[in-house]
Amino acid sequence: MGKTMRAAYYEEFGELDNIKTGDIDKPEPGEGEVLVKVKAAGVNPVDAAVARGMLKDAIPTEFPVIPGWDVAGVVEENGFAARRFKEGDEVYAYARRPKIQHGTFAEYIALPESYLTRRPEKISMEEAGGIPLVGLTAYQAIFDAGSLENGQTVLILGASGGVGTLAIQLAKSVGATVIGVASEKNHSYMKELGADEAVDYSDTQVGQQVDKLAPNGVDLIFHCSRGNSLSQCMESGVLSNNGKVVSITKSKPDESWDVNYQYVFVEPNSSQLAHLAELANDGKLKIPSTKTYSIDETAQSLKDVETLHNRGKLIIKP
Numbered sequence: 675m676g677k678t679m680r681a682a683y684y685e686e687f688g689e690l691d692n693i694k695t696g697d698i699d700k701p702e703p704g705e706g707e708v709l710v711k712v713k714a715a716g717v718n719p720v721d722a723a724v725a726r727g728m729l730k731d732a733i734p735t736e737f738p739v740i741p742g743w744d745v746a747g748v749v750e751e752n753g754f755a756a757r758r759f760k761e762g763d764e765v766y767a768y769a770r771r772p773k774i775q776h777g778t779f780a781e782y783i784a785l786p787e788s789y790l791t792r793r794p795e796k797i798s799m800e801e802a803g804g805i806p807l808v809g810l811t812a813y814q815a816i817f818d819a820g821s822l823e824n825g826q827t828v829l830i831l832g833a834s835g836g837v838g839t840l841a842i843q844l845a846k847s848v849g850a851t852v853i854g855v856a857s858e859k860n861h862s863y864m865k866e867l868g869a870d871e872a873v874d875y876s877d878t879q880v881g882q883q884v885d886k887l888a889p890n891g892v893d894l895i896f897h898c899s900r901g902n903s904l905s906q907c908m909e910s911g912v913l914s915n916n917g918k919v920v921s922i923t924k925s926k927p928d929e930s931w932d933v934n935y936q937y938v939f940v941e942p943n944s945s946q947l948a949h950l951a952e953l954a955n956d957g958k959l960k961i962p963s964t965k966t967y968s969i970d971e972t973a974q975s976l977k978d979v980e981t982l983h984n985r986g987k988l989i990i991k992p
């Protein structure tokens with residue numbers, strides 16, 4: 675019998691309570707792969723959506739599925755021809771593969787070495803495990819798609835959550851002005867991260883409040899929330915003439931909006947992860963984790979993350 679490891683897994687899509695914990699085969703690193711001992715894994719809303727079968731037509735699946743796409747951990751073994759890392763190196767990765775099967779809510783994961791980057795060593799393993807998916811999402815949305823630059827103003831809808839926490843800090847790292855939108859209980863949190871202004875979506879019309887704060891319009895709206903904040907902002911015309919909207923939650927603009935609009939779905943990118951690690955080591959990125967869970971608490975962590983009212987990151991520690 676081969677070696678086993680503890681993992682959370684499910685054998686069909688459906689309710690989150692279908693997720694079990696048990697001993698399953700420990701992966702062996704194949705050609706060009708590295709076996710990583712998982713130390714911390716960020717929990718993301720997409721993990722719950724995948725478990726419920728909401729992405730089943732978009733990404734092929736093989737059961738049993740171990741959930742989890744974020745990882746920070748330690749290199750345990752190199753597969754054939756994997757040479758970039760040595761045993762004991764501390765790494766992190768966004769571990770989404772072309773097929774949904776092997777995730778990070780487990781003691782080990784084998785990944786192609788090209789997915790891995792040295793983790794930021796000046797922050798905790800726990801914080802590092804919360805960066806990859808949300809960090810890459812914010813990076814690709816505001817820099818690659820949004821071309822945000824020094825001196826511009828960005829409006830972040832959903833700025834206190836996992837993606838928003840990183841987006842505020844990345845925007846400030848290039849010298850942009852940030853208006854963050856979240857409920858009032860998160861306003862001091864957003865300001866501590868660097869937001870210049872904080873707006874409450876539950877209070878009055880979000881667009882009217884933003885209009886008062888940025889009478890010349892904002893250069894970029896980064897839409898990383900659900901709810902109707904984006905429609906309210908479009909109705910109020912808060913975007914400047916050459917402004918852009920980048921969304922990660924709404925694939926197309928409404929027909930009536932005449933706008934430069936882009937939808938982003940986050941891609942693995944280890945050189946961007948290396949840049950995020952530099953920023954974290956320079957003290958420019960903080961990743962507050964509000965709650966940690968064991969692998970046995972995976973179902974609860976997914977129920978909590980899908981409320982979409984979390985501050986910072988939820989983390990699983992195997």
Ligand SMILES: NC(=O)c1ccc[n+]([C@@H]2O[C@H](COP(=O)([O-])OP(=O)(O)OC[C@H]3O[C@@H](n4cnc5c(N)ncnc54)[C@H](OP(=O)(O)O)[C@@H]3O)[C@@H](O)[C@H]2O)c1
Pocket residue numbers: 718719720807808811831832833834835836837838855856857858860875898899900901902903921922923938939940979981982983984985986
């Ligand atoms: N396309 C992609 O590649 C991609 C990647 C990552 C995430 N996503 C999606 O992006 C969304 C955010 O992810 P996340 O991990 O950041 O979630 P999260 O941690 O749950 O954060 C959600 C944020 O939205 C805020 N919010 C809730 N209702 C709002 C409203 N009506 N108007 C404005 N803000 C509101 C929350 O603030 P309060 O807590 O104060 O309510 C919180 O700041 C999720 O839907 C996720 O599935 C997509």
